[in-house]
Amino acid sequence: MNFRWDPALILGIDLGGTKILAGVVDREGRILSRAKRSTPAAQGGPAIVTAIMECVRESVQTAGASLDQIAAAGLGSPGPLDADAGVILWSANLNVRDFPIGPELSQVLGCPVVVDNDVRVGGYAEYRLGAGREYKNVVFAFVGTGIGGCVVVDGVMVAGATRNAGELGHMVIKAGGPRCGCGSRGCVEAMAAKTAICRRIEKAARKGLPTMLAERIARKGRLKSRDLAEAVMAKDLVALNEVQRSAHYLGVGIGNLINVLGPEAVVIGGGIAQALGDHYVDMVRTSARTIAIADPGETIVVRRASLGDDAGFLGAALLARERFRPSEARYEIHSTST
Ligand SMILES: [Zn+2]
Secondary structure, three states: OOOOOOOOEEEEEEEOOOEEEEEEEOOOOOEEEEEEEEOOHHHOHHHHHHHHHHHHHHHHHHOOOOHHHEEEEEEEEOOOEEOOOOEEEEEOOOOEEEEOHHHHHHHHHOOOEEEEEHHHHHHHHHHHHOOOOOOOOEEEEEEOOOEEEEEEEOOEEOOOOOOOOOOHHHOEOOOOOOEOOOOOEOEHHHHHOHHHHHHHHHHHHHOOOOOOHHHHHHHHOOOOHHHHHHHHHOOOHHHHHHHHHHHHHHHHHHHHHHHHHOOOEEEEEOHHHHHHOHHHHHHHHHHHHHHOOOOOOOOOEEEEOOOOOHHHHHHHHHHHHHHHOHHHOOOOOOOOOO
8 A cells, every 4th residue: 555645644542551552544534554562551651652652653554654644643541631731640550640641752753642531532433433423412431440431412522621521430329339449439430340340249259159250350350341241141140140230320320411411322332341242231221211311202322332442543543633634534524324
């Protein structure tokens, strides 16, 4: 492939606590390449930039391009962030504080870089090109180790006055409930995320309830989403019960959001939804509908996210294009076609 005549290539980067994903995206929003590296999280900022650049070089090479053809880049990162300055304020997972990752990458790449929250960029890709593309009012919830989300109202992603809005995982749905990682109690995340599911499975195993997951937790100290999916497939009663409980509490949170916002659609993504599939989303929808008085006709669509692991770097690339090269975008925004 030869893109010498096409200056419109954008780079997307998804920086996670365990892995870095990067890809080159063209003006139509097509993914031309993907690359992956482990995040050297214990080694701090400079090592992370080095690993990102290795991943970037591989993705650019795979796309048949060179770095000087990249017009701009987007980075999705755990936060909290100062998005305007491109600075990660702190991240326990990445072992950094006040790290100016945007300016540093911009210098090495030789192009402008936009930095935004990892969950928001994933939601943005689903909104523009994934499961939310037919709608202008959408709630996105991503359920994995934690729960993140974002909200699009009238075609605009809500950032709020603090630019940190969308923390639907930290809505309190059980006052005085289990302690959450954020310091509060009874958040949706503390009731429904993978960490909560594992904690309750361990508790059930300690009580002597039989589960195939007890040995896995003891051996590895944690569970992967696919371990849960395997146990559900094997009709492990403890796993089935806890997955259903997670879907129920996420549904309570979603039902609350439906009542407040009245969206056209709710899109559920993240490792848990990806591994457990439509069965999980069906349970979330059922739970949400029991309290969604703002949806008497049950017309609000609740569906699974469609972009999987591509969502993060793709959304970062789309944001970068719209920030720095908006006239080049050729993908259909709000398209109802597939
Ligand atoms: Zn919380």
